[in-house]
Amino acid sequence: MILTIFKKDLKLFFADKKGALLTFALPILLISLFAFAFGGVGGKSTAKPVQLLVVDNDFTKDSKEVLSNLDALKGVKTISEEKTTAIDLVKKGKYVAVLIVEKGFKDSVALGKTLPLELKYDAAREIEMGMLQSVLIQNLMSSVGKKMISSKMEASFDTNFPGTPKNIKEKAMSLMNSDKGGVNSMMGENTMGLQMTSVIKEDTKKGNLGLIQAVAGTAIMMLLFSIAGIGGGLLDEKEAGTLKRLLYSPVKPTDVLFGKMLAALVISILQLTIMFVFSWMVFGLPIFKDITSLVLMIIATAFAVSSFGIFLVSIAKSRQQLQGYSTIIIMLMSAIGGSMIPLFVMPEIMQQIAVISVNYWGIQGFYDIFWRSLPLTEILPKMGVLVAIGLSMTIISVRLFKKNVLKMI
Amino acid sequence: MIQVTNLSKSFDELQAVKNLSFSIKKGEIFGLLGPNGAGKSTTINMMSTILSSDDGAILIDGNDIKKTPTICKTLIGVVPQEISLYDEFTAYENLLFWGELYKIPSKELKNRIATILELIGLSDRKNDLIKTYSGGMKRRINIASAILHNPKVLFMDEPTVGVDPQSRNRIFEIVESLNSQGMTIVYTTHYMEEVERLCNRIAIIDDGKIVAQGTQTELQKESNVKETIEITFQTIASNQVAILKEAFPSLIQNNQSITVACDANKDLSTIISICNTAKLQIEDLKLNKVNLETIFLNLTGKQLRD
Numbered sequence: 001m002i003l004t005i006f007k008k009d010l011k012l013f014f015a016d017k018k019g020a021l022l023t024f025a026l027p028i029l030l031i032s033l034f035a036f037a038f039g040g041v042g043g044k045s046t047a048k049p050v051q052l053l054v055v056d057n058d059f060t061k062d063s064k065e066v067l068s069n070l071d072a073l074k075g076v077k078t079i080s081e082e083k084t085t086a087i088d089l090v091k092k093g094k095y096v097a098v099l100i101v102e103k104g105f106k107d108s109v110a111l112g113k114t115l116p117l118e119l120k121y122d123a124a125r126e127i128e129m130g131m132l133q134s135v136l137i138q139n140l141m142s143s144v145g146k147k148m149i150s151s152k153m154e155a156s157f158d159t160n161f162p163g164t165p166k167n168i169k170e171k172a173m174s175l176m177n178s179d180k181g182g183v184n185s186m187m188g189e190n191t192m193g194l195q196m197t198s199v200i201k202e203d204t205k206k207g208n209l210g211l212i213q214a215v216a217g218t219a220i221m222m223l224l225f226s227i228a229g230i231g232g233g234l235l236d237e238k239e240a241g242t243l244k245r246l247l248y249s250p251v252k253p254t255d256v257l258f259g260k261m262l263a264a265l266v267i268s269i270l271q272l273t274i275m276f277v278f279s280w281m282v283f284g285l286p287i288f289k290d291i292t293s294l295v296l297m298i299i300a301t302a303f304a305v306s307s308f309g310i311f312l313v314s315i316a317k318s319r320q321q322l323q324g325y326s327t328i329i330i331m332l333m334s335a336i337g338g339s340m341i342p343l344f345v346m347p348e349i350m351q352q353i354a355v356i357s358v359n360y361w362g363i364q365g366f367y368d369i370f371w372r373s374l375p376l377t378e379i380l381p382k383m384g385v386l387v388a389i390g391l392s393m394t395i396i397s398v399r400l401f402k403k404n405v406l407k408m409i
Numbered sequence: 410m411i412q413v414t415n416l417s418k419s420f421d422e423l424q425a426v427k428n429l430s431f432s433i434k435k436g437e438i439f440g441l442l443g444p445n446g447a448g449k450s451t452t453i454n455m456m457s458t459i460l461s462s463d464d465g466a467i468l469i470d471g472n473d474i475k476k477t478p479t480i481c482k483t484l485i486g487v488v489p490q491e492i493s494l495y496d497e498f499t500a501y502e503n504l505l506f507w508g509e510l511y512k513i514p515s516k517e518l519k520n521r522i523a524t525i526l527e528l529i530g531l532s533d534r535k536n537d538l539i540k541t542y543s544g545g546m547k548r549r550i551n552i553a554s555a556i557l558h559n560p561k562v563l564f565m566d567e568p569t570v571g572v573d574p575q576s577r578n579r580i581f582e583i584v585e586s587l588n589s590q591g592m593t594i595v596y597t598t599h600y601m602e603e604v605e606r607l608c609n610r611i612a613i614i615d616d617g618k619i620v621a622q623g624t625q626t627e628l629q630k631e632s633n634v635k636e637t638i639e640i641t642f643q644t645i646a647s648n649q650v651a652i653l654k655e656a657f658p659s660l661i662q663n664n665q666s667i668t669v670a671c672d673a674n675k676d677l678s679t680i681i682s683i684c685n686t687a688k689l690q691i692e693d694l695k696l697n698k699v700n701l702e703t704i705f706l707n708l709t710g711k712q713l714r715d
Contacts, residue, residue: 004509008495015497241491245554247459248487249510250479 001251005259006266013230013267023229024271027222028278049077050132053086053098058105058116066143067101076135090122097121097132109144112151209371213342215279216366220305220359221330221339223268227309228326230264234310235319257401261310261394268302286370293369293376300386301362307393308358314400333357361385410435410562410593411456416465418451425451427617429465433562433595433610438588440608441597442701448617449597450490453566456595457487470561483511486560490567492547493554496540500531500550503539504557511558518557525553529583545576552583562593569603581606601701611701615709625701632704635670638680641693642666652687656680665692673698 014020054067071078078099081089086098102116109115119136121129157169234257237243246256276294279285287294312329316322334340336350337359343351354360365382368374411433418426426448433439441449454460456467458478467474474481494503501522508518526532529549539547552568565584569577584607588594596607604611605625612622621628642665653667654660656679661668669680673696684691697703 001510004506008506011502012495012497241489241493242495244459244491245487245489245493245507246510248457248482248485248489248555249507250482250512251510 001255002259002262005246005251005256006262009230009233009260009263010266012233013263023226023267024274027219027226027271027275032282049073049075051077051079051095052132053081053089053095054078055081055083055086055098055100057083057103058101060106062106062109062144062147063101066105066140067099069143070099070136070139073135073139076132087120090120095122096129099136109147110151112148112155115140115144115148209342211279211283211285212367212370213338213363215275215283215285216363217334217339217342217359219272219275220301220337220362221334223271223302223305224309224330224334224358225326226271227264227268227306228312228322228330230267231260231309231313232316232319232322234260234313235316235322239319253402254398257310257398261306261397264306264309265302268306269298272298272302289373290369290376293379296376296383297362297365297369297379300383300390301365303390304358304362304386304393307390307397311393311397311400314397334359336360338363358386358389361389410437410470411439411595412466412468413452413456414466416452416455416467417463418455418460419463425617426455426462429614429617429619431612431619431622433593435561435593436588436591437610438584438594438596438608440604440611441595441614442599442601442604442611442705443597443614444599447614449614450566451617452614453487453564453595453597457485457564458482483558484561486555486558486563488552488555488563488565488568490570492544492551494539494547494550497538499536499538500526500542500553501535503550504553507554508557513558521557521559525556528586529553530579543576545572545579548572548576548580549583552580556587556592560592562595563587564595564597566597567599568596569598569600577603601705604701613701613705613708615705620708621704628701628704629699632707634699634703634707636673636699637668637670637697638673638677639666639668639695639697640680640684640691642684643690643692645689649687649689653680653683656683668697 052070054070056063056067067078067080070076079095081098083098083100086095086100089095090098098120100118100120102118104116107113117140119133121132157164161169234243237246243256247253276285276287276298280287309326312326313322316325334357337343337354337357338346339359343354343360343363346354361382365379365386368379368382413432414430416426416429417424429448429452441452443449451460455462456469456474458474458481461475469481469484472480472484495506498506504522504525505518508522513521522535523532526535529552531546531549531553534542534546539550542550548568552565556563568584569580572580581603584594584596594607596604598604610622610624611628612619613628614620621631623631645662645665645667650660650662650667653669657669657671657676659670669676671677671680677696681691
């Protein structure tokens with residue numbers, strides 16, 4: 001019975017060719033727009049680099065090397081400027097920040113002292129600053145960190161082992177500078193540590209955060225709207241009298257609901273698949289990187305979203321009510337869950353609230369696959385949450401369907 | 410075939426059906442006649458298992474619908490008042506879908522669809538989308554969708570609402586054809602002409618209660634309604650009315666008209682003769698035969714189409 005109703009609903013969905021086309025075309029259009037907006041067109045277009053003013057008051061080989069390394073980064077463009085002018089430009093909001101390398105930089109590196117560096121920034125542009133800050137720390141570590149640590153170790157050696165013959169001291173220092181357990185390996189660890197917040201560097205390695213955000217965020221939001229629309233067919237059936245006729249037949253009322261849910265689930269899977277394939281073909285999203293996780297994540301997300309869509313239908317008593325409820329709830333969930341604005345730019349409290357949203361778990365799952373490159377075992381808990389959301393929504397929907405929809409026939 | 414005993418149903422404060430009892434024999438066309446809001450659809454909804462009663466029992470072919478609803482659903486077919494079809498499907502696709510719900514084997518279902526399309530006269534339009542059909546054609550597919558599983562009982566809830574006379578006649582023919590094949594039919598309507606033409610027995614329902622039931626002749630006897638002759642004169646004076654009243658004491662005067670309850674075959678010539686004697690010039694003469702409308706009016710004090 002469920003299968004018969006499922007086939008009918010799928011057939012009805014595709015019978016409205018324009019409607020079906022819109023279901024797939026609209027999300028694709030939005031994904032494209034957001035992908036461009038977030039600078040996420042991987043491989044074909046890049047986000048505009050952050051422009052950083054630099055003031056070199058030390059003007060030594062070390063300071064030049066640091067600034068030159070900084071300029072070589074993909075996401076940063078340095079512009080040399082005189083100190084007063086540079087500070088003024090940042091104050092006026094023309095640039096996000098100025099990095100001032102004060103006199104004595106080289107000596108501080110050589111002696112392992114605190115570096116005379118100052119970063120003056122525009123507080124109104126915290127997001128860019130966050131990205132810039134991590135890039136700067138990482139760059140400084142790779143440029144002068146090793147020298148500073150070596151200097152500190154040499155000074156420590158001289159203090160603790162005074163009078164050591166020169167050849168023994170050189171051998172010891174050589175060992176300490178080696179890759180095996182020496183400064184280099186320590187540098188490696190430090191670099192690894194910094195990569196955790198290094199958005200731009202990750203970006204160049206694994207894909208494009210903006211694109212992933214655009215695809216996952218938009219896909220889930222649009223899916224919610226599509227499913228609410230498909231589920232709304234149940235209310236149309238009520239108004240047209242076909243729901244009543246279905247109940248005259250030996251079909252169980254829940255079979256009608258489950259048939260509709262199954263159709264919604266299949267269309268959801270189809271819609272997500274088409275969106276990811278489109279993102280792969282047009283924007284180069286690496287969908288085959290972990291295909292198993294992606295397929296499972298699509299199914300889990302589709303289940304949660306289709307159940308949520310049916311839940312929306314169950315609380316409505318008419319098409320107008322559904323339209324009102326779904327617009328408010330979906331927009332709210334999408335805003336909270338990170339579909340509209342990336343979660344990492346939201347305040348911490350918002351990031352904590354986000355967990356109540358279906359969008360959050362879906363988006364984070366897709367981040368895990370494409371951005372964090374986590375193994376399936378670590379993504380499974382998020383899939384589990386989505387399945388749990390789907391199951392609880394299904395149980396609530398069945399109860400509400402009997403209470404709201406069937407009673408009005 | 411159907412036994413309804415002490416059936417009651419309320420919606421909040423409104424008692425829609427009040428202690429209804431009737432039985433329908435196998436092969437009958439049983440009419441439920443009543444004005445809008447009388448409780449006909451509520452009764453049909455309870456008999457077709459989608460609405461539970463507050464009290465009473467319904468047996469269909471010996472099966473209690475509360476205890477064995479699924480069995481009862483396979484025994485009945487329902488033609489709802491609304492045209493409950495999928496506009497985006499063809500007639501054939503609609504019939505296929507509704508038939509599949511009864512788990513009719515594919516080959517058998519296809520044969521059955523072909524037979525029914527022939528019966529309703531729409532074989533040549535089977536592959537057209539329902540949305541391209543006229544109201545009357547949709548009504549016929551609406552009936553066809555309810556009889557695919559060859560039910561023993563067919564409930565037809567106002568099946569001719571909004572159709573043209575030609576389609577209405579076609580529907581009557583379909584109903585008669587199905588009945589001739591042994592199908593018991595429960596037909597609700599507020600058109601007394603339909604009940605008069607189709608139904609063997611009738612229950613007149615008003616305000617949730619059965620006010621009378623039986624054949625049309627039985628109802629006529631029960632209601633004690635007589636034929637009336639309505640005569641309109643050019644002018645009529647009170648002394649002339651008095652002459653007429655001597656012969657027909659139950660006469661009712663209404664301006665220039667009088668209405669006399671009588672047996673037209675026997676009394677018409679006497680009335681005309683008295684009119685001549687009283688020098689009354691007849692302008693119009695109308696014979697009101699006894700029909701369900703007048704019986705209903707007599708029983709309830711209401712018009713059927715109130």
